[in-house]
Amino acid sequence: MTEELTHHYRQIIAGLGEDPEREGLRDTPKRAAQAMQFLTHGYSQSLETLVNGAVFESETDEMVLVKNIELYSMCEHHLLPFIGKCHIAYMPNGKVLGLSKFARIVDMYARRMQIQENLTRQIAEAVLEVTEAGGVAVVIEAQHMCMMMRGVEKQNSSMTTSVMLGAFREKQSTRQEFLTLVHGR
16 A cells, blocks of 8 residues: 555645655655655544453542543645644443543544544443443633644634533533533533
């Protein structure tokens, strides 16, 4: 696959009017192919393998919040990055998930091409699936290079998306507690 991607990157560079054999660009097609494979390695991962049984019995039934999980993803519309942070909360229902698995779930879905709205839902549904929690909430705050580097070129713009499932959707007080903990208000 790397060879095929390398070939395509070489064609893109030539199509832009550059010489892909120029010293500074000679190895760029291969490096770009390897970078793209890394940036989209979430396609080769599965939720089951990633979690690897790290769900543990617990009597905890109060909200668990993991904040500021950094994420790096690729917008499916322009193949430009969006960069931000993810906040995840859940209401355990007899099971808790190993802490590092939250970051791994975020990375698995972020390392695919999609829009932020879908990424937020994918993460929420994955946490719900593996924990069978009473509710899951996910908020993602990100800056999109497709809006900052091209088009309207708004450098200080950011986007916030949220998905609330179960108790976070049904109970205003639970939702408000989550948002207060995330934003400190």
